[in-house]
Amino acid sequence: MAFRRSLPVRSFAISALLLVLIHVANCFYLPGVAPEDFQKGNTLNVKVNKLTSTKTQLPYSYYSLPYCLPKKIVDSAENLGEVLRGDRIENSPYEFKMGEPQMCKVVCRITLDAKSAKEFKEKIDDEYRVNMILDNLPLVVPLPRRDQESTTFYQLGFHVGLKGPITGKKDEKYFIHNHLAFTVKYHKDLQTDTARIVGFEVKPFSVKHEYDGKWDEKTRLRTCDPHAKQTVVNSNSPQEVEENSEIIFTYDVQFQESEVKWASRWDAYLLMSDDQIHWFSIVNSLMIVLFLSGMVAMIMLRTLYRDISRYNELETQEEAQEETGWKLVHGDVFRPPNNSDLLCVYVGTGVQFFGMILVTMIFALLGFLSPSNRGGLMTAMLLLWVFMGLFAGYASARLYKMFKGTEWKKIAFRTAVMFPAIISSIFFVLNALIWGQKSSGAVPFGTMFALVFLWFGISVPLVFVGGYVGFKKPAIEDPVKTNKIPRQIPEQAWYMNPLFSILIGGILPFGAVFIELFFILTSIWLNQFYYIFGFLFLVFVILIVTCAEITIVLCYFQLCSEDYLWWWRSYLTAGSSALYLFLYATFYFFTKLEITKLVSGILYFGYMLIASYAFFVLTGTIGFYACFWFTRLIYSSVKID
Structure with missing residues (x-):
């Protein structure tokens, strides 16, 4: 404007x-969250989203490649999060009729020039996937699990193409997926005779289509049968990507009735991860919390109770001066x-x-x-x-x-x-x-x-x-008065060195979350759904407890050593877990990702640096407030003249 x-x-x-x-x-x-009822013959408009790759982490719009164009490209309204994610949702020339199967439907024919062939080859090299949407459901490719024969794994989007040698030859060629066999799953309402879409799947093929005579709108292809009842294509001769290659884009669509209800249609996308691993994460974290809770209980109930009782029983100033420990720094602890x-x-x-x-x-x-x-x-x-x-x-x-x-x-x-x-x-x-x-x-x-x-x-x-x-x-x-002259801090043992204790303090909070962190990183960088917020909330609660307890334990040891500089150390003790988060992100980069491009690597470490910095601020604040509450509690419990 x-x-x-x-x-x-x-x-x-x-x-x-x-x-x-x-x-x-x-x-x-x-968009599309409200159930949409379709009757037979209703038009189903397929939308296209960004091209994504786990190798580059750089999304591109669908029409950045010379795919078939609709009569007019219309952008869908997008919210702030979609724009930041790089989503670009547009209409496409793929249109279905509800309940009416179509075979060997021709979308368009293109001839590649040198630039277009190069663009397709680059996207195939980087393993880009095409993402489509039907009735707000993302397109998936069903793949069998290697470890379990009965279940199916869903891959979001289909690859632009593939690379490999032609039979009998050693040279690798590039092939494009130009024939798409769609399956639209629907749940039928017997009372209203309407249907709701509950699944959108595809099997991509690379087919070098052949035809007789000159090309026109009525040309019939010899490589697929438009009157067949199921997908029949000649995939023995795949479509190469080369300059001056003629590519004909086609598709089939079949409709399959499903017992899955509309309210449960997202379950197949969201329940792909193994819950047992998440429970293992919770149990692992709980063991850390129980260990720390035992230490805190021992400090609070035994050591502190004994200390406070002894300090309150002192009658003379001489006896007070002979005492050692955290009470001696009461005049400086709130400086x-x-x-x-x-x-x-x-x-x-x-x-x-x-x-x-x-x-x-x-x-x-x-x-x-x-x-x-x-x-x-x-x-x-x-x-x-x-x-x-x-x-x-x-x-x-x-x-x-x-x-x-x-x-x-x-x-x-x-x-x-x-x-x-x-x-x-x-x-x-x-x-x-x-x-x-x-x-x-x-x-x-x-x-x-x-x-x-x-x-x-x-x-x-x-x-x-x-x-x-x-x-x-x-x-x-403050529960106690602060002296005008700062007390001299005695020489500390090596294990009470600020740097050492800070680094030690960050290990346990990170240990409480690192298994769940793996699933979060996989969701972000390997283009998978993460929706197990119940587990995540439990891990978050465990993180809060762990940060608070480890900070209290180390703060108590510090005060007992007559070191009253606890303000910043309490923040840094829990906050140092962010360092281990970044180190784990580095380990994940080299062991789980296949990023080779410099820009993609910079993007990964840049975003993980932001995440680690935010984690530092969050955990540091939790540790600070826990230590703040602890020090005020113990110094308000003793009689100090």
Whole structure:
């Protein structure tokens, strides 16, 4: 939309707000989620989505290759998450009639030039898949499992083509999948005599079609029979991809009645993973939690109880001076740390992250984030991040006031800008790389504008509102007074070295989640569905407990060593699990992925760096608040003169 210079600023702001509201509305618009009843003879329009590859991680639009074009290309309305995912949903020349099988239907005929042949060969080399959609169901290729004969594995999309030698020759050739045998599964309603689509499958073939005479619309192919009752093609002579190759695109469609009801049609897509492995993950994590809980219980019930009883029984100052341990540092334990402003910013950002993830998981558990709403999960997380800015400002301002800070606006601004600015900088560089590859995954200017508006138009003001409310609250009072002169910290044992204890502290939180992390990475980078949010929520709860307990244990050992610099260490102890997350992502890259291109590798590590940084902020904040609660609890339980 173009704006004239004479328009006032208020009109521009209203228009920008409307743009964002459209994006928000699209987020909750579920295309095709409502059951659609089809009668025999109704037209079924197949839509095409992006071309995807697990080798490059760079999506491209379907019509970036010279496939058959419809009379007019129409783009489907997409929400914010779909655009960020690189989805490009458009109409196609593939049209079916409900309940009417078609055999050897010709779509179009093309002749490849040198450029088109090269483009097809590059996509075949990189193992790109074609994604299609019918009634909001993604197209799948049924494949038998190697380990289980009775079950079927579904591959999302079919490969553009394949590469291999011709019989009797050594040279490898490129072949294109130009004949598609579709199977549309439907569930029939006997009362209304209507049907609902519950499955969309395909078997791709490479066929060098032959015909007699000159080509026209009525030409009959000799390589497939349009009157056959099932797919019969001559696949002994596959269609090569070479300059000046004539390619005829054809398809069959069969309709198959299914007992699967419409409400359960996504189950085949979502239940492909093995639940036993997830249960193993849960049991593994629970063992870690039980071990830590035992240590915390021992500290809290035995050691601390004994310490507090002994300290409260002391009668003279001389006896108090003879005591050692965590009570000796009571005059310094609540001394504000170095870079306290930065700690406030990180804690506030962590609260924002925690709120976003918690609410997202609750919505997912309740079934609001259906996989049929492509991009819904990402859009919901973005919007929740924006609105959770209110809690970020509140948390950072409350902590800032406890540290005797006075400039709450400065801390609110840093909380609102610092973390998103770092993420945006990395994202902008990665987006420039994607744009340089002419991929559909590049975020367009309009979406960039919407993201910036969500940030500065909604998130930043909410952070300031939260900061104002938090700063107006009475300051959190320390349970003990702080001495004016800092106490000297005695020389520490090697195992209490800050770096060593911080690195040790991150191992157990990572160990509690790393098995589930494998499935999440597989979903993101190998183009599979992840919808086991029940398991994920359990793992998230276990992660919270593990971060809190390991931080409390190490904080107690630190205070017993008369080291009172616990503020930053409590944050870094749990936050160091992000380092192990990034190292695991590196291990996953070299063992599970087949990425060879430099740009694709940079994209992988760039996005995993963003994820690891976010994980650092989240776990660090959990550890900080656990240690904060623990120290206030133990120092408010002893009598100190």
